[in-house]
Amino acid sequence: MKANQGAQPYNEINITPFVDVVLVLLIIFILMTTAAVQGIQVDLPSASSAQTLEAQKSRVIAVSNDGTISIDAIPMSLSELEGELRRSVSTTPDLAVILRGDRAVQYDRIMQVLDICSKVGVPSLGMASTRPPGGGA
Structure with missing residues (x-):
């Protein structure tokens, strides 16, 4: 006795599992x-007279507490950062760079980033900070 008596072979591919996988990958x-756009979490130091820098033509450099740039x-890496800044300055002459350094990071790491910004010729450099509670405008 044959199990598939009278049964015809499939002429179509069932794409339902494929659609499920594609939707999960899309999500x-x-x-x-969305997580990458939010940026790197850095514990910023506070400043009493912090000014706001326009973020329209700016790049944000973050140095986390473990020294990751x-x-x-x-x-x-530092060499990749230098190349990226060179490209950005050449395409956008009025580029502003915002440096966000964690309060626990070693000062040497911040100085290395500042040195690269100076070497590349970044026209405008700002350092991000938080405003102290109850601070000025």
Whole structure:
């Protein structure tokens, strides 16, 4: 006795599992992109007379407490940072760079980033800080 008597072979591919996998990957991609846009979490020091820098033509360099350097939430080495800043300054002459250094990071790491900004010729450099509670405008 044959089990498939009279049964015809499949002429179509069932794509339902494929669609499920694609939708899950899409959701994961959306969540990861949203997390990357928010940036690197840095514990900023406070300043009593902090000024706001326009963020329209700016790049944000973050130095986390473990010394990791990232530009616009993309981790990179010092040589990669220098190349990226050179490209940014050449395409945007009035580029502003905002440096966000964690309060626990070694001062030497901040100085290395400042040295690269100076070497590349960044026209405008600001250092991010938090305003103290009850501080000025």
